[in-house]
Amino acid sequence: MIRRRPLLAAPLLLAAPSVAAREVADATGRRVTVPGRITRVFPAGPPAAILLYTLAPDLLAGWPARPPRPHEAAFMDPTAAALPEVGRLTGRDNTANLEAVLAARPDLVLDYGSVAPVFVQLAERVQAQTGLPTLLLDGSLSKIPETYELLGVMLDRRPDAARRAAAASQIIAEARDAAALLAQRGRPRVFYARGPRGQETALRGSINAEIIEFAGAENVAVGPPGARGLAQVGVEQVLAWDPDYVMSLDPAFIAMARQDPLWRSLRAVRQGRLVQVPNTPFGWVDFPPAVNRLLGLVWLPILFGLAPADGLEDRVAEFHRLFYHRDPDRALLKGLLAPAMGRG
Structure with a gap:
């Protein structure tokens, strides 16, 4: 059984804002001069938008991909959820041009x-072309507490950042304890299905599946030597891998896999370990791979039988209050969690 660590205390008051411009260092060591008073931040992509929202929703200029849909906004601060789409500067679907960035002021x-x-080169190019300070932070799971501390310095929000860093440190430490227990007991083997047909997955070593290995499970999707990122696979390959669990963020895939003869022939599906990953307001495994994955680290040890399920709802509500700035409606929360234990 995993022991939950006590919550760490942290200051509740904001530090007084600075007046003069300041020099800060980002995660790459680049030293950048930022204004003494920051009132608006442009997120380069969805991970940055979520990170910024969790710490300082009042500074968020808008959403890079799309604004939250109504069922997602129900779990969020209403003012932040209503912000417009501003386009994105990074990723496969970068849509924001530099004029749009400047228009957001x-x-x-x-x-x-x-x-x-x-x-790093992209950050330097954006900074050179816009004249705006551009900062890059490390998105790996283990760096989340450090990232909050660093962002707190950048935005002059140290006390709020310290609270989130402490909570993230607690979750990460518990996940490492769980991983050690799984290493002794036997690591569950997981296939992570993406998309409505489950024909895309995240290869071992990809940031999109980082949480699976971090939690002590084994990602069965192994590509050629050195391969990372996303890959297309067929159900025949999944049958050959024979995972203990099949997980997906996509409810359309879950419904299809329960009916499709090939997917139903998988041992994991037959034995009730086809699992709907919670995905509202943000995914618990990826989509995007940002600080929202901390909730996945709370949930996976329970799914794998290392901790009781009866405290999950309260822990998720606690996380939502601190990181998502809203006490979730308990009926909505129960509906979110109901499919997440692989019992159906």
């Missing part, structure tokens, strides 16, 4: 995710 641009050289 931000004080800085924030990116969150990979800190590989290509994204």
